[in-house]
Amino acid sequence: MVNNNMTELEKIRLKKSTVLASGLTVAETERRMNERIANLYVEFWEKGLTPKYRDNRCNSDEEIIGANADGSEDLLLFDSENRTYTFLRQLVPPGKGQYAKLTERIRYSPADV
Template sequence: MKITVLKNDSGMLSGVVIPAEELNELKRSLKDDSEFFKTLEAILTGQKNSPDKSEISLSSGLTLSQFESKTREITRKLYSDAFQKGLPMYYKDGRTKDASHFVRANPDGSEDLVSFNPAKREYAFIQQLASAGKGYWSDLISA
């Protein structure tokens, strides 16, 4: 069986990769009543293996779905408040390939790719990602 062992920087086991074509062989070697057998069978038959976000309860009493909704509301309010004060907000997404790169969401609804220099504590413009009113957060500029 082809298995790839993944280790973290400290050399500790952090995961195992089993090629999909090997999963049936692995399943045959397991006891039918084991939890791992049931999980593997669900994966192989395409069944849902994990509970829905609305079914997962957190210690706060909120479901995972409710928590994500509240988080979105708070984030949108923070961005809206910053934009009303004329302040840009910075975040990372798929467009920020380098660790020092950030997306700068500007109060006019535009977005720029910027690089942060921690030694100088300053941002340097790299390129415009979206023009005024066209950025991801642009719906908040009049809010």
């Protein structure tokens, strides 16, 4: 079990050595999960959709981040009653977002969908 007093190197070693019931290590499970998420983002972009997620830049439960196909990120306000998003501001410009490198995997333009 990981505790807050462990160094990052100790956490990495523990993840590489801890085997789950699936027979995979925690590190391999995380790698596979991250790859699947990356593939889902690309699938969304290819369909002309914007994947959304939350991180510490969201200041309320209604704020969410849109990861755009150009590699930019926008802060959005989600209205759960109307199921709509309102653009608040751009967080990072094209090519500079957390998932910008994934945009190189897009096989066809969302405009071709």
